[in-house]
Every structure is written in structure tokens, then in C-alpha cells.
Amino acid sequence: MSFLLFQTCVVVYLLATAAYLVFFLTQKNSLRQTGRAIFLIAFGLHSANLVARAIETGHTPITSHHETISFFAWSLGCCYLSFRWRYAVKNLGAFVSLLVLALMLIAAFSSRSMLPLPPALQSLWLPVHASITLFADGFLALSCIGSIMYLLQEREIKKKRFGLFYSRLPSLETLDKLNHHCLSMGFPLFTLGLITGSLWAKQAWGAYWQWDPKETWSLITWFLYAATVHQRFTVGWRGRRVAILSIVAFLSVLFTLWGVSFLLEGVHTYVS
């Protein structure tokens, strides 16, 4: 059941992304409506898939690599939709749907088998810690997308040569604000994720912090974001510099997510 849902939802995400991209190039308004509708359908299917998988496995589906990435994509969708209702950010959908699709494809190619939970993970902390962290990642991903859009737009305005993006991307102010809001949502959530993780570690392994690679990299990421947020709120950095910092910090997030798990050994591995 969950497998079927996952399959259809990837296909529908693909359609949504195609619609958004065609809209991005042609700027025909009817296509945007279509793109948004398809994206909503895909998101609905995705939610159903998560619920179905939770029922089938009997625990929160954020343990294997497939589940984590799929949940990451879902939380990104959540963040995007929560912004969609509050701010109009022109053509953000095209970029977000592209990233969601990429994540879903990665999830689709990793093992989808359902494995029993090891005893260390059988805790109420699992849904709390993992979902908070992944939601934080969702906001941080959105901030990274906003930053990329900012840099693209800023480049065309600075170079005074208007190409593909000038008319299609929103104003710099809007993009900077998007980044601001995402950081001020994502960073506290990320901090909370670290704290809950630490509490869970005390319960499961007996120590709050044990310098496992994932923990170390999370801390590095946290410091990067802390620096960004600090520069932004106290020194008044904005625009280009904050955008670059956000992108670098998000790369660190991605490394924490994948690099650590596959390159470095540690207790924090996915269930496989």
C-alpha cells in the first residue's frame, strides 16, 4: 500500500515540477495554477504514504535512509506550503518542487525494505527528535533555495545584464525576507533538535554527548547557522553575505545527513 502511494506520489511530483518549470520559462499564469494544484495532490499522496508506512512498520517512519529522505522532502513541502499562504514569493514553487523531486528520487533509489527497530531506537524520543530535526532541515533547505535565488537575481542586477532571471525572480527584498524568516524558524528548531537528541542520547547511551561524527557535524552546522543568525541580527548583515553563509551552512546540513552516514562510522547510522 505505502509502496504504491510512494510510486504515484513520485510521478505526480514529477508532473508538478514539469508544470512549474514550464511556467517558469513561459510565465503563463494558467500553468502556475496547474502546477500548484498538482503539487498539492502530490503532497497529499505523500502524506498518505507516510501514514500508511507508519501503520505498516508500526513506528514513526524516520529510521531508514529511504524514510528519512522521504520525510525530509515532505517537511520541505510543509515549510513551502506554510510560506505559500503567508508570503507571495514569485516562482519559488519551481525551485522547491525541483528539490523535492530530487529528494524523492534519491529516496526512491534507496532500499525500501521495512526493518524491525533496534532496541536503542525504540523510544518516544524517536519521532520527537527526528521530526524536529528534519523540519528544521526543511526550513534550512528553503532558506538555501531563497539564497540561491537571491544570488541569481543579485548577479543580474549588479552585472546590469538581464537574462533569464531578472523578470522571473521576485525582488531582492522579498528573497532576503524569505531567508530571514526561514532562518528564524529553522535555527531554533535545529537547536531544539540538538537538545532533544542530547537528552535521548543520555537515556539510550548514558551520555549527553559522545562526539559521534553525526553529533560533531551537527554541532559544526549549528555553529555555522549561529554565526549567520548572529551576523544577521546583531551586525546587520544581509543580502549577499547572508545568502552565501546560508548556502554553505546548508551544504553542511547535507553532509551531516549523507556524508557522515556513508563516509564516517558512528552510532548514528540509519537502520539498514
Place this chain on the structure above:
Amino acid sequence: MSRDAIVLLGVNHKTTPLAVREKLALSAGYDEPLQALGQLEELREYYLLSTCNRVEVLFTCRDVDRAQQRVLDLMFGRAITASELEQYVYRHVNVDAVEHLFLVAASLDSMIVGEAQILGQLKEAYRHATKVGSSGFILNKLLHKSFSVAKRVRTETRIGAHAVSISYAAVELARKIFGELAGKKVLLVGAGEMAELAAEHLVRQGVAEVVVANRTLQRAVNLARCYNGRAVSLEELLDQLQQVDIIISSTGASGLILQKEDVRPVMRDRRNRPLFFIDIAVPRDLDPAINDLDNVFLYDIDDLHNVVEMNKSERDKEAVKAQRIIDEEKLKFGKWLANMESTPTIVQLRAMVEHQVRAEVEKTMGRFDTMDGQQRQGLEKMVAAITGKVVFPALHYLKTDRHCTGLPERIKAIRELYLLDTASSDREES
């Protein structure tokens, strides 16, 4: 003379430098000059338009040369010399005047082609003319027509939708940098024409405040008043940079007035809120290296020109379309005008016949003034009926198209037949 001629006299931004236009502008509103025009007996109908880019008088008259001279003396003669008058004021008569009015209304003659404000100004000017009753049969028709032509051009072409000018491009850029312009502050450094235009554009986008810095404070004060803004001296420039968001510079200075190193500390104090510099002075006022600073954007006149060029081919296409509409409408109006040529003749003929019938009736029945209401009403009706019956064949002759004789010839025949051009003096003698 078969009908009144339509004459348009005026100056605009294309023919006349700002300094001269300033002298001619009607700063005190329309009422006084309209009244003054009313004193000229040569004019039949008249109307006045004054905006920052143009002053135009439109009137109908019998004797074009005399009326033109009187109007020129009254409206422009006091402010500028005869040679300037000759050089700057354009004159259009009849169909040319109609075309010019249509071009103005459709915003093809504007500095910012396709801007919508001119139509509102036209309507406002027309409202003043109707208030003092100076527009009559022909001008009413003509002006209403110009409104509908403007609307047609707007709906059928996309002339209004494009970044068609430098100041428009500047506003568009400001939007891409700041998003909403509401609440942003603009600083004008130096008070050139382009700067004013850009400022006006920005004000229409809802910027919160306009600050004017100029070498001569008086000029700054005057300009600031136009936008309900503030005037500051040029020495305060750096302090002002901390508060404003958009700077439009157009001083006549020979060197740079602002260096990169002047702006860098300002950005720290501004907490990196973006600054947008528009340098439209030649030679340049601002150090091009300012553009290298983070969150600071500098465009000079050439950059803006390039932006405009990108949209140009599209605009030209739309302008051709708009011109076609105007030609079409001009032809239509010309036809209407030609038909109307017979109107004064008809009116005159009617008046003459009615006068004579009335005279005969009064000879027999006594003066109308002394009669009681009902009897008088009956007789009035009779006079009107006889007039109608007597005049009918002549009207029929005028209004029916004949291949061999054109309308002007028919009018001439009627006027000769009924002694319209000589009868009035005869009657007055008798």
C-alpha cells in the same frame, strides 16, 4: 467661411527647454487664463492644458491668423520674446490639431511614452473649460473623442505595459531591489528634468518622502514643494544617505560628488539596508566603483539606456499600432467635421427666416412681449412651424449627397441664394 477652424498652439518637452517651459507654465491654475482668453472676441471655443511637460491652447475661430496672434500675445507673449516664440511654439490647424490632440491624449507625445497620467490631466483641463463654458459644440466632440481614442490605444496596444523610458526602467529596477516602494525615501541630488521625471514616477509608486538637495537652496525648496518633500543643502548629502533608499543624482558638477569610500561607512550605519543610486548626470556624479559594495546598486544613464534598449523593438511595434489607431480616428473625426461644416449655415439660415417670419407676424399681431402667455405660445409655435417648412428644401438640398456637387459648393449655393453673407448688414440697416 464655411466653418470655424480648429487651432492648437503650444510648447512641449520636445520643442522647448525646461527653462522656457517653466516661464510659460500656468502656475496659478486654469481659471485666470481661461477668463483672459474669454476676453478675446476672435475665439469661439477654447480650452487650455498645462502640465509639467507642455502648455497647449486649443481653440476654434474664424480668422486663424488674427486669433493666433492674439492668443500668442496673451498666453506666451509676456513671458518670452518674439524670436523665442517663433522658435518654440508649434501651431497646428484643423486635421493636424486633431491629430496632435489625439497623440497627446494617447500618451504618444509624452516624455514617458505610454504613461497614463496625461489622460487624467487632459480630463482635468477639460473640466475647467466646461466649468467656465468655454468649450462648445466642436471642442466637446473633439475632446470626448480624444478620450475614447486614448482608451482605444490603451486597450488595443500594449504601449502602456512596457518599460518604455529611462525613468520607467529605473522604477522597475527599484522594484526589483526593494520590492514594495511604499515607505521608501528618495533623495534628488541636483534638480534636472530627468531627475524630476524619475522622482514623479517614484512618487506615483507611493514612496514616502522626497528629499531634494541642491546647490542653490531656493531651487531645492521650490522643487521639494512639488512633492511635499524636504529641501536640504548639498553639504548634508552624507547624513541624508543614512535615511534615504533611492538616490537620483543629476548635478552639473564637473567631477564626482560621491566616492566609494564615502559610501562604505554609510552602509555600516544603515545596517546594510540596500541603497539604489541612479546617476543621470553627464558627466557622472557618482563613482562607478560604488556598485561593487554589497547591497549597493548603481546605475548610470548608459546602463539605464541599455535596459530600455532591450524593450525597444517591442515598443516600436506597439507605437506603430497606436499610430494606426490615431490615423483611423483622425479620418473619422475629419469626416464628422466636414459634415459639420453645414451647421453654421443651417443655423444662420434658420435664424434669418425665423427673424423675418416673426417680424411679419409682429407687424400684424403686435409685439410678442405684450401678449399673454397662451396666445404668445401659439404664435411662437406657428413661427417655428413656418420656419421649418420654409427652410426644409434648403436643408434637404444641403444634407443629401450629390455626386456632381460637393458639400462646400452646396453650402456656397445656399448662402448666395439666401443672401446669408450680405443679408445681415442689410437687415441691420432697415
